[in-house]
Amino acid sequence: MKQTVNSERLRHRFEIFNEIGATERGGVNRPSLSEANQEARDQLVKWFTDTGLDVAIDEMGNVFGRRDGTDDSLAPVLVGSHIDSQYNGGRFDGVVGVLGALEVTETLNDQGVDTKRPIEIVAWSNEEGVRFQPDMLGSGVFADIFDLDYARSREDKDGRTFGDELRRIGYDGERSCKPRDLHCYFELHVEQGPYLHEIGRSVSVVEGVYGFSWMNVVFEGSADHAGPTPMNLRYDALVATSDVVESVRRIAGTEGEDLVGTVGSLDVFPNSINVIPERVEFTIDFRSYDNDVVDAAVERVQREIEWAAEREGVDWEFEEIMRVDADPFADECIETVERAARAVVGEDDYIRLVSGAGHDANYLNTICPTSMIFVPSVDGISHVEEEYTEWEDIVAGVNVLYNAVLEKANE
């Protein structure tokens, strides 16, 4: 690996940062706009200031740190991620991208390198969406996906609004949160899936993000007694559901090349050992980088639902509750990241892939050329305290980020 950034300094900051909101089992608990999130923001602002970055906070509490270019009239290169966490989440999710970006500007400082364009680091507010829904609220307003008033009036489960909580922790900034002229956006993130770890590569060039469909399904049969009801007089909502769970697996294995399908949530009523399930409510999640494949999967599973209902003699309801198209990143940014990956880890240690999960980068991609860098999540585990990424993979990712930012900042 061709290493440019200072691994020791990065690691030192990573450890200090993750003492904030640290949990006993090795994770962090820094949900959006919590005390721990405030403390983490304070630490970040201090480091931004200490290293000479100009700090600005916007109306959504997004934190920016700017390193001037030699021509400050040029649109900046934006690079960052998020520092809010899941409740009792992992130490890597988001943090790697923000501290990695800081290390990129520090390394430029160390080397006395000036770039033509300004470089801005950003920590987006409320990426996780565990306290305020929807997720990716800060980048969403910035990219004009969400209205500012809508976003600031989102309430947590105790009825406290995002705007009020932002004011309470002192991060209700003055800078307007809206699209502006950006040369490009890069985000380094842990994969949150098992693929890189499984194939043993250090980094990936992210070409885009899967589109997906979320569906709710209900089967309604008859809650008869499990003893005196012969098999031929049953209307069992769970048997019909099991047919569909199997067909989701079958569809994912036969439709397109990259389709994944999941039944993640399933509730049985009345849910009693000796009563035939009367009602089952469950969800289906289909994802692919090819929108036509998602279309085909949704169509196929609807037919499977109808057949399963007819076979079992139960009623069915089907609703597609969300549909998001696949989001290909900008070729020029993908190519920049690929050149950087090739330079840092070599041809055999990176791979191009498409992300199965959404990120702030999706929203940025609607207003400027964007790409991402993934580093492996051991066993694909994320959003829990056991989340882990090998340190050398993080260092590889930050070095790729450095090369990509440097290339674009000199265009």
Place this chain on the structure above:
Amino acid sequence: MKQTVNSERLRHRFEIFNEIGATERGGVNRPSLSEANQEARDQLVKWFTDTGLDVAIDEMGNVFGRRDGTDDSLAPVLVGSHIDSQYNGGRFDGVVGVLGALEVTETLNDQGVDTKRPIEIVAWSNEEGVRFQPDMLGSGVFADIFDLDYARSREDKDGRTFGDELRRIGYDGERSCKPRDLHCYFELHVEQGPYLHEIGRSVSVVEGVYGFSWMNVVFEGSADHAGPTPMNLRYDALVATSDVVESVRRIAGTEGEDLVGTVGSLDVFPNSINVIPERVEFTIDFRSYDNDVVDAAVERVQREIEWAAEREGVDWEFEEIMRVDADPFADECIETVERAARAVVGEDDYIRLVSGAGHDANYLNTICPTSMIFVPSVDGISHVEEEYTEWEDIVAGVNVLYNAVLEKANE
């Protein structure tokens, strides 16, 4: 139908009785030892007394009403059922058997018929088991299946014991609750299954009760993100579970002649639309009148569980939590009921069947010759307010009971 009992009087009592604890949607709410259960007991004791029966309450609150025979040294014919209900249960479950028994003795009074043996009516305590577990607690102690102290110390969810609650409602009787010499036991009950209604017969002679096995199964996989986790790197506890749900259906369709199989309860963790199910806990219920068939089904489903776990790469746990053998009733009582059914509704309107559900009669069958009479449950619906039995079927059942009791009471 050869009608002997007084249908009008029976109906009048049925309507009055079911005003106690009546729910808005046409059911009754008289769980064990509730105020409504107390009121129902009071009404029953009043009717017993009014019609000349000697009332006795035992240590389990079982209510007895005795009509003397011409030779009171002979063992009595016992006949009854229960008057406690499910929470918001139906009007027929249990009540039909107790008020039917009362109507039998009333008809004997009307006709001035003396029987050789005494006839005793009984309303067993806590048949339903919704407030105090296990169910059939009153008949269980009476038949020496449960220890008296164990039964009286059973607690409801608020920590109140059966014994204390029995005292509170004034039904902590003095008579010892233990097996005694009985000539036989008969119980009239609604079927709680769809079979009689489906085939259009008015009554059935119950030959015995299915044996059953209750099992708990757990699959444990990995809670990965539904987006970035390729299908070949998934360890999905719900896919494994669906295999087993399907195989329970398949086993029930291919093992023995009468086997029924049900997955009634199923819980998914973490149960989120975009997370692959890590853990599923579910139950299996197999029932047959042939114990070997239950054995074979349990063995087959264990193999299916292992195969499903191996296919999906998940861990599994299996536990048989309850096993009850099939319980054939006494030939002499079955034959008595069959003669009565033939006399009342004729050859074409009754059928012999085996009960899929347990009743107080199961415990009585361990201490004296026993059989049951079923009348149809419309659409097999029971334990809910919509429970319904046609009045003419109830009258047919009570007439069958009358004939059976009369025959045995003169032996």
